[in-house]
Amino acid sequence: MISRLGQVSSNGTEMDYYPVLIDGAWRRARARSIFRAVNPATGEELPGDYPLSDFADIEDAVRAGRGAALEMMTAAPESLADYLELLGERIGGATEALARMAARETGLPLDPRLRLVEIPRMIRQLRLAADAARDRSWCRATIDTQADIRSKYAPLGGPVVVFGPNNFPFACNALGGTDFAAAIAVGNPVIAKAHPYHPGTTRLLAEIAFGCLEKSGLPPAAVQLIYHMQPEDGLRCVAHPMLGAFAFTGSRPAALALKAAADKAGKPAYIETSSLNPVFLLPGALKTRAEEAADELFASCTQGAGQFCTKPGLIVFIADPAGFAFFKVLRSRFQGSQPGVLLGRSVLEGIETALAAMGNAGAEVVVGGKRVGATGFRFENTLLHITGESFLRNPAPLQQEAFGAVSLCVLCRNEDEMLGIAAVLEGNLASSIYSHEDGADEALYQRLEPVLRIKVGRLLNDRVPTGITVTASMVHGGPYPATGHPGFSSFGAPISFYRFAALHGYDRVRRHRLPPELQDRNPTGKMWRLIDGEWTRKNIERPEERQA
């Protein structure tokens, strides 16, 4: 164990709390206050005090991060790849301790979720990012030989601050999750801001990640950890002149405040916030497989207690006999179903706030709608419904995300009303259209798709939006308010890398001074480069050199 308890006198009493990782050392935080994680299954505090840092800690971390960033500008991609791989291996070796800590802090099931699904996915993400870093093709080396102008994507030259979300303590952890992997693969240092719901998990990950740095030859400040900060210090942090960029996954008000601060300072800001991931069930699909669709949607809505960013929060269909039959089955699946443990008190309260707003806007609860139990954080699996007409009268509050096992069914009078719903949707991460196996729904699909297409990053057919395959082609992004920019993705290697990259042009720079990826010789013999409009793995050969 690298962690040590720091000693500090505050208010005249001695307090012990975990140190932060800044500038290559575990050191005592300049703490404004301390906090503890809470076991959401019981509502009780877990042992272990964690500091809420003063801005002095953040300032130190950003400055050290800038130093590390300058060193990493010229780091060999192999070092970055080795690091990510080693980290994945060691996380694999520590699975038991990590999963147990996370289970206590998040209430998520040890099996299969944490031990068999999420940690393996985290390791796979790290390996894919490592592969892409080693391959180097991601940097899109572009060379025009006649003009001798060359360009590539490169690190930002400043640290990336990652604010981790509450819901994926491994796959999306600020320390080792998808944003972390992308930022490091590009060659940026990371300052991880732990989610205060799972500081212990993040601490264990940071110990592993810090331990891997030296062996890979990365600078000691390439990975830093701060547990918590005041909201106003977060705003100062993301606007810091030495920062590279920030990524935040979480609630909309916090995301927008951070984005505004970074935007004002001209820093790239990546937020991922609410998404309803609407599912449209076309009439033909419901005629032939209403029960199957209801089963899939129920499972998708309640998976992880509904705390997935791709949970279907809106289910839209036509109120014909098949639609009513589907609705009846879906209702029966929700009825009497066992609620999961929510990640924390704010999640529980957020659901209540969202339900109140939806209720005021005319949605009615069909199943659920109440807290469960006196201890811990649980909420009934909740299904609501509303007519399409009522939805169209007041679409904004009905699109407030209820982050939990809550879904709103919109019963439309006809196809035009369904198209109207699609037209008033805000931006979403994903949306799915279920249609008849043969051509029965094709005409409606062809009318609906163009309206929906511009509202979502990822479009699916005949399946629920939860479940993300981490591939090069995956899109986990979308128009505002799902994210802050529709041209990026936060999953998938290397597509997720571009959030943390700057475009570097070299205009007739002497050849020996070019970065390896832009020199005439292909540095790996395998990386793809766009030379004179052709993607190729070849070297550039010059006639005058061939003669020499």
Place this chain on the structure above:
Amino acid sequence: MISRLGQVSSNGTEMDYYPVLIDGAWRRARARSIFRAVNPATGEELPGDYPLSDFADIEDAVRAGRGAALEMMTAAPESLADYLELLGERIGGATEALARMAARETGLPLDPRLRLVEIPRMIRQLRLAADAARDRSWCRATIDTQADIRSKYAPLGGPVVVFGPNNFPFACNALGGTDFAAAIAVGNPVIAKAHPYHPGTTRLLAEIAFGCLEKSGLPPAAVQLIYHMQPEDGLRCVAHPMLGAFAFTGSRPAALALKAAADKAGKPAYIETSSLNPVFLLPGALKTRAEEAADELFASCTQGAGQFCTKPGLIVFIADPAGFAFFKVLRSRFQGSQPGVLLGRSVLEGIETALAAMGNAGAEVVVGGKRVGATGFRFENTLLHITGESFLRNPAPLQQEAFGAVSLCVLCRNEDEMLGIAAVLEGNLASSIYSHEDGADEALYQRLEPVLRIKVGRLLNDRVPTGITVTASMVHGGPYPATGHPGFSSFGAPISFYRFAALHGYDRVRRHRLPPELQDRNPTGKMWRLIDGEWTRKNIERPEERQA
């Protein structure tokens, strides 16, 4: 001539002013006021009244633009390419009238600048954008065949508003310039906001551009024109929920206000504002070619009366004998040189404001520094100097862009001071390092380059930053405040397209419903696609289909 004079009664009098182009028709503006262009060579108003639109015009244009955007989502890339090519051809045919109008409105020389350089460059940009649109490789179709997940870049689904700059009435005109070409090539409609210094040039371009729409099969609202709007209506415009994105090139305060409004609304914002484009002259270079460098820098500083976004506004060198000799030659080139005509009154006043700020921060005028003549807008070609030490004491005001033939020489005591200057620089579009032909400056170059690299989009060797070759590899971008995001470029096809594109994912969408670029068959047989990690022009062939 398509333009007609509208009739409106305002304040009881009849006024005639040019109509705006909204929703496929030249129509009378809801004008809040009217304005005229000014001949900057004389300071006199030019004939022709133009409207400053009320927000009602903007609202109509954005709504019509959204309608056109939905139509254009599925436009064949060939239509977009045909359109851009036809536009280039017709602009070529109208060169004479266009160049004469622009010369009157901007004071820029007819020859070679407008007729022989800028209009041909505009046409070349349109052709290159057309080629890239037709080729389709720019959309980076990415396909993972095993998972059956596919993605590509696509239009935004809303109009792009382009606010054109004052300095390139053709190459960067909101109507037909580089932003316009990129937005249309992707498949987005454009709402051009003319620069009020050259409304007549923009009107003529709009007449040509509107006339080309029908033949290419694009919707009538694919191109719209508004001449002017109030600043607060600009803020409402860029935050409009139906907007795709906006691009603005111009002054920093206006750029930042627009960006903040768009950022808050979650709309992609592309600003290009001030840049000093610092040139570092290393000691060995000055020993061998001080005179040559001085000639090049003088020409670069005064080209287009210094009103280039890549003008070298900062010249940094060591105050050794060779440095002083260079400085003396540069000074002699500025002395007695003929000032050009500035684009308008605000440019003249901007230079005076910037010079005052630089003077307060310790810079001294060596040559120039005053207005010229009683009529029209001219300012002496101006050279300032300051010591490195003084620069480092107060770097912010000394980095205020003086948009004109103004350049500040920074005389450094030694190499470390030069590195210190690089370290405090803000973001820039370009920077150049002059070094000795052989290895004499190599050690200093290797220390300077990493510090400078993260501050600029485009790095040059041994040449001035003005003069941009429009290629696939060109980078015209850079960190804030040069632009709002270091990962984009506003010149170069197709690299400039990505500003106006959304990432669209298709997760197991039925094959016949995929856009042509993502279907198994390569739609052109030539476009590059990334299939299972390999860039290829081949079709996807499936074993089961080969057997069938």
